[in-house]
Amino acid sequence: MDTQTIPVTTAVEEMTVQPTVNLSPLAAEKLQSILREKNLPGYGLRVFVSGGGCSGFQYGMAFENTTEEGDFVFEASGVRMYLDSASAMYLDGANVDYVDSLMGGGFRIENPNAVSTCSCGQSFSAGAGEGAQASGGGCGCGHH
Secondary structure (H helix, E strand, O other), X not given: OOOOOOXXXXXXXXXXXXXXXXEOHHXXXXXXXXXXXXXXXXXXXXXEEEEOOOOOEEEEEEEEOOOXXXXXXXEEOOEEXXXXXXXXXXXXXXXXXXXXXXXXXXXEEEOOOOOEEOOOOOEEEOOOOOOOOOOOOOOOOOOO
């Protein structure tokens, strides 16, 4: 019996789920306006999480035009977004909105991954053992 080996190749599609941070239409409009005013063509918004804040983690945002190793780069509401891989696990599905009130305007992150959020909205806890828990009303952060 003659046995012949036939090489079999299978195409394995690597499927990666890219995290997303959404922008409200008002936030996108405000960001595009700021980028024009500051003459920053080609820039986008980096959203990140860092340690600190009264609840364990705090949000940060910066204008960016370069990609770092491990970054996720995508577009949200016409604005290029940059998200590092460490922040991505905390911010996947978050929404950046712009709130304009009598006390002033600013960007606010609504994060479905936050277990608790400081009343200032600038810091959050991701779960037990990941920093101090927010104390509901006054966290002492001075952002009230």
